[in-house]
Amino acid sequence: MPDISKPHDKLFKGTLQHRQITLDWLKAHLPKRILKLIDISTLKMVPNELSPKWPDTLYSDVVFSCKIKGQLSYIYILAEHQSSDDEMMAFRILCYVVELMNYHLKQGHKKLPIVLPLVLYHGGKSPYPHSRAIWECFEEPKLAKKLALKPFQLIDLTVMSDEEINTHGLASVMEILFKHYREKQSPLTWLEVLLSEEKMTTIYTQVSRDYFKDVLRYFIEICGRASDLAESDDLDKSLALWLNSVPQAKEDIMTFAQQLEKRGEKRGEKRGMQQGMQQGMQQGMQQGMQQGRQETKFEIAKELLADGASKEKIKKYTGLSDQDIEVLLH
Template identity: 35%
Template sequence: MKRKTPTPHDALFRRFLTHAETAREFLEIYLPPALQAVCNLSTLKLESGSFVEENLKAHISDMLYSLETTTGKGYVYCVVEHQSTENKMMAFRMLRYSVSAMQQHISQGHDTLPLVIPVLFYHGSVTPYPYSMNWLECFDLPEQARALYTGDFPLIDLTVMPDSEIMTHRRVALMELVLKHARQRDMLEWLKELVYLLSLDCYTDEQLRTAFHYLVQVGNTSDPERFIRGLAEQAPHHEGILMTLAQQFEQKGRQEGRQEGRQEGRQEGRQEGRQEGRLEGRQEAIQQMVRTMLTNGADHETIMKLTGLSAEELANIIH
């Protein structure tokens, strides 16, 4: 999508509102009193809009300002968009721009969202401006949208949900039970619940494979193969897929065992090599010491006493 072609309107708008004093007075005139009360207009600063999504840049001719709050805590951003043509989805577009500004703020290391105040400056031929500036009115179901987006979002918290409730969820119960308990309880403790869920016969083979692979990868058990085989014995309808999984885990265990054995062998070899190297180093040091002592006129008895060498070892070094 091509970027919006600058117009004479854009040039005039920008020429005035890139000037800090002009922008400050503009906001003093037009910001609602309740919002102006939290803005320290003396700290107004023009910001870059480089973070705006490309498809929005094609439409936006805006000014973005940052301001400190009157309490000195946090920031407020103000987006002023000028428009000479009415747009039914303008409120939603300005919301998207505002969220982009919030994301940029968070990306800079802040841990709370800033207040972003979008303002539309309209000078079109249709009068008055024909569309709502409430983005919730852009929905086909505005009342439901208002309830959804002005309250808490739905939360599914498995950590506080009783297992008895999870067990009534049929097709999603296996996923929920596995995700809730895999890392916290020994899998053998909830084998009975798994057997019951398998008896419902409402999961696909791929769902079962994925669930039990997950259990073995992150689950809390010392013997995953025994767990799978025990499950297969109590859920004969799924014995085929479960035994196949058990065999795969058994084969994987053998491969990992061989790999660990090779790794341990290499490690032992490295340790032996280091030990041999240290031994050779000590022998060379003793040999050098013996030669130095002989050069300085020390007798054999003195050398053996100081180095701990036997007569035979000393003779081997000398010769």
């Protein structure tokens, strides 16, 4: 069965390679209101690599680029050659339209292009037996039309108050952390909002001990910026609040505090090494520069001596001492 597509594919693509035939075909099948928007002079077939890799050879397709109201757009033409028609054709087309839009963005464009899909059908059943609407690809078309492919639901934490977020049950812990992590003030100013004893105890004892530790780690390392906390007494105060809220988690909290302290010591050691290296480099550069200047003075003194200059003149122009000049003379 797949072999049947080869002569169809050859004729289909061979036909659309001819500009005049393509224009006639588009004029015959595109609605006039759409055709008026297309700058026909910009119509150009694009490389084959833009076409999707269908899992079989029962389809042929070509892509044209063009300008629609001055904007780069695409016309995607698919020919279905199989005798058993594809009930999911609307979904196939949707997938490739999205793929082509993604390709467009990867080329550096900032906005999505218009993609006009056309399907040429010459199957065994007449007329075409399936819906062209994507909704009919769902188990419940009416429900899908009502719920699917709509503008996404937005949860904007930046405009929510802490009080509102705290009504979201256990999910509020994550939301509070995400909302406040960019703030420069001490996390102690909002930590008490997060650490509801009932909420954190529930997370530790009923949800997951590991998740509790993930929350603690995120608070210290991201929200508290561990290196900043470690240099103030805010860390001790923060950990004390955690201990007061969830005394059952004392072992995990103290273990984490010890790990954080060790990391702080290592950072201090590393910082000391870096400072030492920087000081050494600066001293070395200074010594090198001094040595270079001294060598330059000796070179100038040698040239002055060769020209018969007096010792006093050499001292004046080079700044060398009597002892240095004596060395040159001997």
